[in-house]
Amino acid sequence: MVIVKLIGGLGNQMFQYAVGRRLAHINQTKLKLDISGFETYKLHAYSLEHFNIKETFATPKEIAHFKKYQKKKGRIWFLYNQLIANESLYIQERGFPLNQKVLTLKDSAYLDGYWQTEKYFKEIEEIIRKEFTVKNELADKNKEIAEEIKKTNSVSLHIRRADYITDKRTNSHHGTCGSAYYEQAVAIIAEKVKTPHFFVFSDDMDWAKKSIILDFPTVYVDHNNAVTNYEDLRLMHLCKHNIIANSSFSWWGAWLNNNPQKIVVVPKRWFVTDKMDTRDLIPNTWVKM
Numbered sequence: 001m002v003i004v005k006l007i008g009g010l011g012n013q014m015f016q017y018a019v020g021r022r023l024a025h026i027n028q029t030k031l032k033l034d035i036s037g038f039e040t041y042k043l044h045a046y047s048l049e050h051f052n053i054k055e056t057f058a059t060p061k062e063i064a065h066f067k068k069y070q071k072k073k074g075r076i077w078f079l080y081n082q083l084i085a086n087e088s089l090y091i092q093e094r095g096f097p098l099n100q101k102v103l104t105l106k107d108s109a110y111l112d113g114y115w116q117t118e119k120y121f122k123e124i125e126e127i128i129r130k131e132f133t134v135k136n137e138l139a140d141k142n143k144e145i146a147e148e149i150k151k152t153n154s155v156s157l158h159i160r161r162a163d164y165i166t167d168k169r170t171n172s173h174h175g176t177c178g179s180a181y182y183e184q185a186v187a188i189i190a191e192k193v194k195t196p197h198f199f200v201f202s203d204d205m206d207w208a209k210k211s212i213i214l215d216f217p218t219v220y221v222d223h224n225n226a227v228t229n230y231e232d233l234r235l236m237h238l239c240k241h242n243i244i245a246n247s248s249f250s251w252w253g254a255w256l257n258n259n260p261q262k263i264v265v266v267p268k269r270w271f272v273t274d275k276m277d278t279r280d281l282i283p284n285t286w287v288k289m
Contacts, residue, residue, distance in 0.1 A: 001030045003058045003066060004111045007037045010047045010229055011248025012114055017048060018121040018128050019102070020111055025124050029107045032058035050230040053131045066090050066110035098280045116248060117280035118255065132256060134234050141223045142231050145199070148219065149238045152197035155189050156239040157182065157212065158250035161204035177245050177267050179211045184289055185243040185265040186214060192263055199239060201232050201250070246270045255283070265289060 004020030006013045017033070024031035031054055035046045049055065070090040091102065093113020102111075102120065121128050138146050148154075161176055189196050197217045202208040205222045212218075224231045229249070236242065236253030241263045244250035254264040264286040270278045282288060 001032060001062070001107065002027070002109050002111070003032045003034050003062060005034045005037065005113075006046060006048070007041055008114070009044045009249060010233065011250075011252050012116075013046070013048055014132065014252050015115050015120075015248060016111070016113075017053060019115040021054070021128065021131070022121040022124050023102075023105055023109065023111070025127065027105075027107045030056065032056050032062065034058045034063050034110075036060070036063060047230065050134055050136070051132050052135055063110075069110075070112075095277060096279075096281060097277050114248075116251075118283060119280055129256060129258070132252070134230055138234075142235060145219065145221060145235055146238055148197075149199060149235060152217070153193050153195055153241075154239040155193065155196050155198050155241040155243060156236040156250075156253060157186070157198050157200045157243040158236060158245050158247065158253060159200070159202035159204065159208050159212070160245040160247035160249065161202065161207060181267055181289070182212055182243065186216075188265055188287060188289065189241060189243065189263060190216070193241060196241070199235065201236060201253075251281075254286070263287060 002020050002024040004016050006016050008016075020031050020033075033048075033056065035057060038044075038046050066088055067090065069088055070092070089105065089109045091105065091109055091111050091113075093099075093115060096116060098117050098119045102115075118125075159177070159182070186198070195216075198214055198219070200208050200212055200218060200220045203226075205220060209220055221232060221235060233249065233253050233256075236250065237256035237258075239257065240259045240261075242250070242254035242257055243265045244254050244267075246267050246269070251266075254262075254266075257264070264283075266282050266286045266288055268288040270276070270281060
């Protein structure tokens, strides 16, 4: 059995699920989700129920079994290769770069981290793409916009602000992409895409409408909310090209885009600090700026 801890927003939860799904698939064992953290974490809620995933939840007893290894072996991340093969392991992420040892883990593991690189699940890419499809059919305004996306040279443009602005700790860690970044990103797209049609997504649409004024057809997708943000994610990955923020949410919108000729523009600086090693976060084919 593999248990993966889910916490954070939708994009983070998708990364966490993906690494657990890969480990469980390779070892032909069960994947269970630990969502107990959302009992006290109020910034976001568990959000994967909208996707066609393997949704089985770990019991308190199962979680406690792994947690005892966290308490007894604080350095388990470094020592697990010395343990017997069938011992339960509590694996806590220690940084952003890919840790190859995670790819060699066997059955009976608990994963605690963010795991933000496709290298953890690239091996089962088609499974992940299939399972991260939305259960319900497109309807109403989302269906209308999806049709417009399909018939144009559509480009999603995502702006992440919300807690990146309102929460001082988060702001000092993440920062935000300003209007200058988006102007340069739009210019890159305009050089390579004929008659681009932009679809703007944001958790601060007032700022977006004031700050992102383009000389191209533009649709501000402002009808979804925090509860239906998976619909925004679906619309983003239906677009032919993507301009993303320093956000795991729009990272997934771009990654799930199936257009083989897609252009994805991504901020070179993902965090305010240079201390975070994000070399494995961005796929090699994406345009950093």
